[in-house]
Amino acid sequence: MLRFFHFSDYFYKPEGKRSSASEKSQVVIALAGNPNVGKSTVFNRLTGLHQHTGNWPGKTVATAEGFFRHGGVNYRLVDIPGMYSYEPHSAEEEAAIEFLLSGSADAVIVVCDAGCLARGISLVMQTAELTDNILVCVNLTDEAARRGIHVDTRKLSHMLGMPVVATSAAHGRGMEELAAEAARLCGHSGARKAKKPFQLKYPEPIEQCVSDPEKKGLDRDKIIASTASSRIRMADAVCSGCVSRDRDNARSELDRRLDRIFTGRVSGRLCMIMLLAFVFWLTITGANYPSEWLSAMFGHLEGFLRNLLAAIHIPRIVQGLLIDGVYRVLTWIISVMLPPMAIFFPLFTLLEDAGYLPRVAFNLDSCLHRCGACGKQALTSCMGFGCNAVGVTGCRIIDSPRERLLAIVTNSFIPCNGRFPMLTALISMFLLGSVAAPFDSMLGAALLTGLICLGLLASFGVSKLLSMTLLRGVPSSFTLELPPYRKPRVLSVLFRSVFDRTLFVLGRAAAVAAPAGAVIWIMANIPMGSGTILSAVCHALDPVGRFLGMDGVILTAFLLGMPANEIVIPLMIMAYMAQGSLTDLNDISAIRDLFVSNGWTASTAVCTMLFSLMHWPCSTTCITIYKETKSLKWTILSIVIPTAAGAIVCAGAAALMRFF
């Protein structure tokens, strides 16, 4: 019999001390498994937390911890990013594996996909070399049943000599049994099964080689290949004993048919663009009405607040600070940013839940391959739509350090939800007549899609440039698992995206916006020379701004908006208003008039949109980039490169439009 830790010492040495279970007061249970088998869903169900889940491998890139109680005992549950085996391929997998090897966990729950059991069982067998306390959780049983795959868990438990629980975490089925079984395994309720777990016997030369490490008969690669195939073969044998398949396999057929559409030569490309445009169209059209109601409501409220403050004799200067500074910036963010976010996020999450995103990576891989990048960069770009900082963290799914840097540097070319409503607002203010007209909203969606595609192209182009200059190297291998399509859980998606994401992002924006509003109001009201500090700064930046097709105020707003891109437009509004032309800002058209009276034309709007697409990442993203790369050089380059690209594009566009 071969114990895994001998084996691991031979291959891979975890750093740090081994801590025994008795050193800790809590019972620690690790949640391991292949990627995309629903570990995070199991985790959320057991702990009641809200880890983000999605239908693609690599959604969880960092370990998460939570607690659950069963029978009066507290258990600490650790969700580990997915892995295929105990051979690490990247620093993050190494960390996950190290955690398991360190013996910090009292028990390990190995989550397996019922529809793809053999690979899960192979991991179970490898885990069995590490610890006796294993609980096998056969998840996604509902989905497998729809595919005509049925797992006999009793037989599987008998064959493996381990407790096995069948679950369907998405629907909450089997979670009670899982918790109870985990508690039993840790010896806290009921007697532990005395049965010895299954141990895999490897071919003789390898057993010999490991029991006598001095003996150098075989090289590392051969051992890995041989043990991996023994495991898979044994896992196959186990599975064939306890998995039954219906002859009729209509569901998998449906998947293949969908794949033919979504990855077809013409239809695949068309679907990508059409889906993107459709999502934008729904967002622009749907966000328009609540935006108008909200800004009208806030407009009325503003008058009321002004009267109130005046009535209780608040000094004029404080009134200005609170109303013109803090209140206006905050209400702008709520009325203009919230509706598009609240529509775009759920729609995007639905696509993610359905399993479409990996198909996008699959379709775009050859493009990215030619740019020297990894196809998974498409996935991290997609995450960038939500938040660039999240996208940068997500780049951990890319194994090659070179390709990961490419993905990190180019992530900010994708407008995050802070910049995205700004684009929709500018498009509807300057490039369309009225958004309510169906033709105009379609045109708006088309323009936005074009703009996003431009951002994507820029990220491809910069990847190409970088891989020819600073990040030279051969593209590494690319393996991507395409998960089955799943029917998205609409209600849970709505709930999750509104409460977890939208409100969180909004809260962060508001937290930044209120002080920023105050700061800029103060800047606009402290006299300096002939004007104020703000007008002096704007004046100083004016030549640069003009050269880029904008003006000093816009550039200043972008600079001051670095903590959160959401506040760029409110900063512009405030700066313009401080320069004299006070308007009643009850709706979008009033803002448009304000901009126009300050010399805005369609060309200014276009350049502002282009610059918004390509400029420095927000401060949160910069900090995240530093954390991920641990390199000041790459953090600075991730700021300089998009800014340079934006400057070139804007200057070019401005020159072109001046010419016509």
Add this chain to the structure above:
Amino acid sequence: MDNSECALCDLRDGECGRVLSAGGCRELGRRLLDLGFVEGAFVKRLFAAPSGDPAAYGICGAVIALRADDASGIAVKKTSPPEFW
């Protein structure tokens, strides 16, 4: 069905094979082993991306996308499809 040996990337859509050896460079080789491309495993080429590369293969009940460069290191023997595909 012709029982010839070829590289995995030479299979056409819908064709099946049995893996003879999973080669490639070290890093990729290990990744492929983890995904189930071990000697004797059944593999089926399912469909290709719009540009023809990468292609998706069915293995071990999962669908895995591989670039032609990476799949060329895997030798397969063409077979008729096993009972359940």
